[in-house]
Amino acid sequence: MRRRAADYRRPARRRLSCWIWGLLVIFSVAGFALFVLHHNQHQEDHVEQTALETNTKNERVVHKHLNFTEEILSVRSYARQLAEQMTLAKAYVIIAKEHNNFHLAWELSSKIRSCQSLLSKAAKKNEPVSLDDAGPIIRSLSSLIFKAQDAYYDIATTMITMKSHIQALEKLANVATVQSTVFGQLAAESVPKNLQCIYIKLTAIWLEKNSLRELADERRNSLQLVDNNLYHFCLFSDNLLAVSVVVNSTVSNADHPKQLVFHIVTNGVKYGAMQAWFLGNDFKGATLEVQNIEDFSWLNASYSPVLKQINDEDLQRSYFERTKDMSLEPKLRNPKYVSLLNHLRFYIPEIYPLLEKVVFLDDDVVVQKDLTPLFSLDLHGNVNGAVETCLESFHRFYKYLNFSNPIISTKFDPQACGWAFGLNVFDLIAWRKENVTALYHYWQEQNADGSLWKLGTLPPGFLAFYGLTEPLDRRWHVLGLGYDLNIDNHLIETAAVIHFNGNMKPWLKLGIGRLVCSTSNSHYPEKLSTTLPQIINGSMVIDAKGPRRSLKVRRKMSSLKYAIKGNQFKIRHDIVVSIQRKSKREM
Incomplete structure (x- = not known):
């Protein structure tokens, strides 16, 4: 049986060598961890930076007569980014709740409410969403979305959840469409209260x-x-x-x-x-x-x-x-x-x-x-x-x-x-x-x-x-003025007869605005747009009570005394006087 070779190194030197190797391993692990953390942080910053830099060129654009619908549909607007992030965040709220991660769901819901509040304020002020207002929300919401993506990386589950969410929204949209059609039909069938009062008088x-x-x-x-x-x-x-x-x-x-x-x-x-x-x-x-x-x-x-x-x-x-x-x-x-x-x-x-x-x-x-x-x-x-x-x-x-x-x-x-x-x-x-x-x-x-x-x-x-x-x-x-929103103005101007077939009659509030309101390039509104509001708004409805009643009666009577030329109406003096006498007796 052979004898083990003798080790002539000193015990202290052997212990020092083990410590060196241990430290090298620890530093290597720490370096790897720092590298991963830095990479993730860089990716989050890249997401935030991408979201924020999309509209830097539009930040100082002066918006005249802002259409908020166009603003939220614009690819380069902050409102569009907020809306898209809200849609994605709503899907992850559902997924987080399904996985019992209520804290993440609460954080996402909170940011969604902040987005909605910001968009609502911008719509009321009729101003575009600025970088100063949108920046903090976009950063925090981007971070939460990245966190949700990292936690729930199952793309199939995400797609199924979003599909069910979209289907539910489609059902709601279909119901709203049916309701809109029914309500629009009811409005088209109705007779304005003011016009009904004219019939009675x-x-x-x-x-x-x-x-x-x-x-x-x-x-x-x-x-x-x-x-x-x-x-x-x-x-x-x-x-x-x-x-x-x-x-x-x-x-x-x-x-x-x-x-x-x-x-x-x-x-x-x-x-x-x-x-x-x-x-x-x-x-x-x-x-x-x-x-x-x-x-x-x-x-x-x-x-x-x-x-x-x-x-x-x-x-x-x-x-x-x-x-x-x-x-x-x-x-x-x-x-x-x-x-x-x-x-x-x-x-x-x-x-x-x-x-x-x-x-x-x-x-x-x-x-x-x-x-x-x-x-x-x-x-x-x-x-x-x-x-x-x-x-x-x-x-x-x-x-x-x-x-x-x-x-x-x-x-x-x-x-x-x-x-x-x-x-x-x-x-x-x-x-x-x-x-x-x-x-x-x-x-x-x-x-x-x-x-x-x-x-x-x-x-x-x-x-x-x-x-x-x-x-x-x-x-x-020329037909279609009661339903076609895109009818050509040139057709209207050159037509002998224009026809408001459809539900949007000019004597109803749901009429097409540009065809009822007076415009410089439309022959019809110049002749009729003043007639309809004067007859409808200047009705003979006398429903005021108390000391203010006489004032309302005088205002309504004065609106009936219009002598209108062209395509407009004229109420004879004897009819107005008769109505005024009846009003005085009622008061």
């Missing part, structure tokens, strides 16, 4: 003054109402304000207003107010006739199938009781579709048996040019002259009619071009020859169960006037 005047009723009887027998050498326009509506705008704008732009004749039909509720208004105002010598639809005894359920459908209890319930059945789109629940006034356009030859040609106008149009040249247009034997709307794909026949039904598919072209009601030239001689009203009745009977089209007057109009419509120049009739 004018109806009272009509009932009190025998002279107005005698004057109406005299005008009812006027020979001008049946003179085919004059220019005849017909309107069917229960909206006094809208009809007044149509009449005023037509008369104001006519070369010979005394040759114009307006035939207005309304319902029994608004008949007195309409008579009082039009008999109490002069429209440059134009002739006006107001009729009550309830006086048309020949228009009954035995003659008109649409009247039978309108009186159907189930249909009435679906409109006026607001059932939970959502099979109909909100826009198709508009009560105008069950109003006989809306269908009266198909009975024009019966209403005016002695007339040969008329121009039909909707109550939501504004006339900007002389319309008398329409009466000299050659319709080439057709019944209806209208502007075609097939430049847009959704105005083809297949969008309105059910072509899966053989009754439709075998007789009509699904790609046939649609046209618009609102401005129509009707040759009543050709109408009677083709018996268009009978065609309308036939298609209404075929659609008794609603299988051919949903609702409205346009689909049966397409069917009844199929092959009998003469296209007009587009400049005669």
Whole structure:
């Protein structure tokens, strides 16, 4: 057995060597730890620096008329960075709570509230978010996001969580969209309180003054109402304000207003107010006739199938009781579709048996040019002259009619071009020859169960006037001002008639602002924008109480005394005095 070799080193030197190696190992570990820490800190600083340096060039930009929506969408704005960081932080709040890290979730939530507060203040002040305000929040939120990313590095979990979060937000957005559509439809169907008060006051005047009723009887027998050498326009509506705008704008732009004749039909509720208004105002010598639809005894359920459908209890319930059945789109629940006034356009030859040609106008149009040249247009034997709307794909026949039904598919072209009601030239001689009203009745009977089209007057109009419509120049009739936010101003300026079809009517607060407010480059607002606010805001509503009541009454009465030129209204002095006397008695 060998003996171990002798170690001649001193014990003290051996201990010193061990200490040296130990210190080297400790320093190496410490250096590695410092390197990792420094690397992480450098990465955090890089994230913060990147976030802060994005907009340094924009820090001193002067913002005039700041649009905060554009500000928050701008890639180079601090508001956009804060919004993006908030979105990411909200996702990590959910993840942190799922991992029971409530402290991190609380810190993230606190910073999110700080971001929201800063953005809210900037929006109220109408100023961009500055670097001084955004810098500390961006740094601290970036640090927390990096901490969350380091703690929850599972990308798959993060993606699943964010996906579920996005889906929940999409559901909320869909619900909000449906609510917005329904509320918008309700607003479009409503009558402003101020306008309703005008109806009541004018109806009272009509009932009190025998002279107005005698004057109406005299005008009812006027020979001008049946003179085919004059220019005849017909309107069917229960909206006094809208009809007044149509009449005023037509008369104001006519070369010979005394040759114009307006035939207005309304319902029994608004008949007195309409008579009082039009008999109490002069429209440059134009002739006006107001009729009550309830006086048309020949228009009954035995003659008109649409009247039978309108009186159907189930249909009435679906409109006026607001059932939970959502099979109909909100826009198709508009009560105008069950109003006989809306269908009266198909009975024009019966209403005016002695007339040969008329121009039909909707109550939501504004006339900007002389319309008398329409009466000299050659319709080439057709019944209806209208502007075609097939430049847009959704105005083809297949969008309105059910072509899966053989009754439709075998007789009509699904790609046939649609046209618009609102401005129509009707040759009543050709109408009677083709018996268009009978065609309308036939298609209404075929659609008794609603299988051919949903609702409205346009689909049966397409069917009844199929092959009998003469296209007009587009400049005669420009549509879409009640729903199209991007309609070209040049089209509006050059149009003879502009049509506010859609829910955003100019007499409602939800109307498109640039089309209602006066602008230098829009012909319509110059003529009408002052009229509507004066009539609506200057209402005859007297609801004040106490000692301030007389002051409010005087203010409202003074707003009614406007003498308006052009496309605007004029309230006669005797009507204002009558209202003032009643107001004094009430006080």
